[in-house]
Amino acid sequence: MKRTRSRVRIAVFGLVGAFALAAPLAGASAPEPVTIATQGTFTGPNSTAGTFTISGAVSDSGTYVDTFRLAGQTLHLVKTLTGGDGSITLSAQGVVRFTSPTTATFVAGHWRIVSGTGAYADLKGGGTPGASGTADFAAGTVTVVHEGSARAG
Numbered sequence: 001m002k003r004t005r006s007r008v009r010i011a012v013f014g015l016v017g018a019f020a021l022a023a024p025l026a027g028a029s030a031p032e033p034v035t036i037a038t039q040g041t042f043t044g045p046n047s048t049a050g051t052f053t054i055s056g057a058v059s060d061s062g063t064y065v066d067t068f069r070l071a072g073q074t075l076h077l078v079k080t081l082t083g084g085d086g087s088i089t090l091s092a093q094g095v096v097r098f099t100s101p102t103t104a105t106f107v108a109g110h111w112r113i114v115s116g117t118g119a120y121a122d123l124k125g126g127g128t129p130g131a132s133g134t135a136d137f138a139a140g141t142v143t144v145v146h147e148g149s150a151r152a153g
Contacts (some may be wrong), residue, residue, distance in 0.1 A: 032057035032151035034125060036081070036090075038064050042140045050142075052081050057150040058123065060085050070096065074131070075106065078114075086118020087091025092146065094130030102138040105133040111146050 034057040040050020046068055053061040060083035068077035075096050081088045094109030109130025116123045128149015135142040 008078045029153070031125065031151040033149040034058060034127075034148055036146040038079070038081075038141075038142075038144045040064065040066075040142050042137075042142065048142050052083075054081065054083070054088075057125070058088075058120070073097070075109075079082075086116060086120040088113055088123060089115045090119045090146070092130040096135075099134075102136065104135045104137070106133050106144065111148065115151065122153040123150055123153070 007078070012079075022074060034054065036054045038050055038052045038099055040048040043049045043065075045075045047066060048068070051062070051065045060081075062081060062083035063080055064081045066079035070073055070076075073096050075092075075094050077092050079090050079092065081090075084145050090111050090113050092109065092111035095105045096104045097107055107129055110126060110128045110151050111130050112126030113120075125148055127146060130146045131146050133142070133144035
């Protein structure tokens with residue numbers, strides 16, 4: 001009888017210990033779809049700024065700034081979004097295709113969140129393609145959408 005009680009106690013303590021170890025893992029959320037839409041203007045030969053909305057896994061809006069470099073048809077950029085709940089910095093790489101002498105579209109590539117502040121300090125995520133959208137160099141405007149997934153921690 002004592003041996004049975006000991007086994008029951010060991011089993012109970014084992015289950016309690018397993019739940020205690022699993023509790024910190026429950027804080028990490030599963031990735032959810034996220035869409036980041038930006039509308040801006042060229043502020044220099046290698047930069048744009050404007051407004052953004054983010055929806056899905058995260059919901060916010062505000063302003064953004066980015067810097068970019070074009071290497072052949074490959075675009076490399078770093079974009080910082082500043083919203084009401086903090087900031088998100090992402091990097092992206094994509095392919096630029098010119099549809100006219102003054103208009104380009106963005107295809108292929110990838111993007112990822114590299115850092116965040118405030119409510120976004122632990123945000124992780126990214127997606128493929130790097131972006132979709134257009135840049136109109138004659139008008140000085142750029143519209144970009146990044147789609148992918150994100151999760152906290």
